[in-house]
Structure formats: structure tokens, C-alpha cells
Amino acid sequence: FGRPWIFIRGVPSLKFLPPEGPLEVAFAGRSNVGKSSLINALVGHRGLARTSNTPGRTQELNYFVPEGYSGEGGDLPPMALVDMPGYGYAQAPKDQVDAWTKLVFDYLRGRATLKRVYVLIDSRHGIKKNDEEVLDLLDKAAVSYQIVLTKTDKIKEAGVPRLISETAEKIRKRPAAYPEIIATSSEKGKGLDELRHTIARTVGY
Numbered sequence: 001f002g003r004p005w006i007f008i009r010g011v012p013s014l015k016f017l018p019p020e021g022p023l024e025v026a027f028a029g030r031s032n033v034g035k036s037s038l039i040n041a042l043v044g045h046r047g048l049a050r051t052s053n054t055p056g057r058t059q060e061l062n063y064f065v066p067e068g069y070s071g072e073g074g075d076l077p078p079m080a081l082v083d084m085p086g087y088g089y090a091q092a093p094k095d096q097v098d099a100w101t102k103l104v105f106d107y108l109r110g111r112a113t114l115k116r117v118y119v120l121i122d123s124r125h126g127i128k129k130n131d132e133e134v135l136d137l138l139d140k141a142a143v144s145y146q147i148v149l150t151k152t153d154k155i156k157e158a159g160v161p162r163l164i165s166e167t168a169e170k171i172r173k174r175p176a177a178y179p180e181i182i183a184t185s186s187e188k189g190k191g192l193d194e195l196r197h198t199i200a201r202t203v204g205y
């Protein structure tokens with residue numbers, strides 16, 4: 001994560017996906033959980049992925065890669081981070097919500113180079129019904145995933161260890177879940193090194 005990262009592509013529907021090449025890790029979660037903020041915090045670039053107070057900010061699959069690879073003649077980046085539209089945002093027009101959900105679900109199910117999905121859960125809310133649906137889909141498709149708690153600065157610090165163990169217990173029987181839970185705050189820079197290390201180990205970057 002030492003070098004600058006750049007945005008390479010926004011994917012509004014599956015036919016615009018880049019050809020499968022570099023290993024990918026994707027960030028999924030309910031609208032407003034902090035996916036785009038976490039990507040920015042990980043790569044140390046505030047404005048890279050667009051963030052917003054209003055849910056429904058990210059509307060495409062956005063691809064980010066380390067700078068300095070032409071993409072031609074096999075000069076491919078070693079990995080890509082994929083920011084995703086959030087799910088569970090009821091205020092947007094139904095057609096749009098359906099289209100985003102389909103894009104997210106189809107991508108998660110069908111991408112051979114998708115190495116792991118980080119499923120973000122808001123520390124204040126815990127795992128909700130639509131999160132469970134995504135976990136079910138990942139288990140069924142045998143796509144490896146890991147739970148990342150976000151916005152831990154919004155809860156009491158003393159409550160974090162218990163939240164971690166309760167969340168770990170909830171996913172214990174899920175076959176594709178990585179057992180360790182990572183607690184983060186993009187705002188306070190918490191848990192970022194741990195997350196960088198697990199991503200690096202996962203893709204061999």
C-alpha cells in the first residue's frame with residue numbers, strides 16, 4: 001500500500017467489467033456503512049473514492065489499482081480494490097435499487113478473480129437481515145469473506161471487544177467466513193494496519 005492508488009474504471013453493469021486479470025478484493029455492505037471511506041483510509045488518499053453523508057453515493061463497481069502499471073503487454077497491476085454500491089437503501093427509486101442489487105449480487109457470485117470480500121458492518125447496528133442475505137450468497141457461492149466492523153469511534157471503546165466476540169459467534173458456522181473480525185475506524189485510523197496486512201496476505205501483494 002506504499003504507492004499511490006488510482007481509479008481505473010466504474011462499472012455500471014456486468015458487461016463493462018474489465019477482463020479477469022489481477023486478483024480482486026471487494027468491499028460490500030449496507031449503504032452508508034463506510035465502504036468508500038475505508039478504501040480511502042487504507043490507501044491514504046482522502047478524495048480517491050467519493051464518500052457522502054447521504055446513502056447511495058457509490059453507484060457503480062469502482063476499480064482502484066496501485067499506480068504505475070500500463071495494463072498492456074502483461075504489465076498488469078498486482079491487485080485491485082473494488083468499491084461497491086451499498087445495499088439496503090430504501091430511499092432511491094426502486095428500479096435503481098434493483099439494478100444496484102443485481103449488479104452487486106451477480107458480481108459477487110460470478111467473478112473468478114475475486115479473492116475475498118470484506119463485508120462491512122456498522123458497529124452501531126450489527127449484522128442486519130440484508131447482511132445475512134449477502135453472507136448466505138457468499139457461503140453458497142463459496143466466496144471467501146471477512147467481516148469488518150466500521151465506525152468504532154461511534155461506540156464506547158470498552159464495548160468493542162464484546163462486539164467482536166458476539167459478531168464472531170454469529171458467523172461461526174458459516175463455511176466461507178474467515179473467523180477473525182477486524183474492528184476499524186476510518187476516522188480515527190483504527191484497525192487499518194490489520195486490514196492492510198490481511199489484504200496483502202490474501203492476494204500476495
Ligand code: GTP
Binds near residue numbers: 037087
Ligand atoms: P454508499 O456508497 O452510499 O453505499 O456509502 P459508503 O458505504 O461508501 O459510505 P461512505 O464511505 O460514503 O461514508 C458514509 C458516511 O459515514 C460519511 O459521512 C462518512 O464520513 C461517514 N464515515 C465513514 N467512516 C467513518 C468512521 O470510521 N467514523 C465516522 N464517525 N464516520 C464515518
Ligand code: MG
Binds near residue numbers: 083
Ligand atoms: Mg460508497
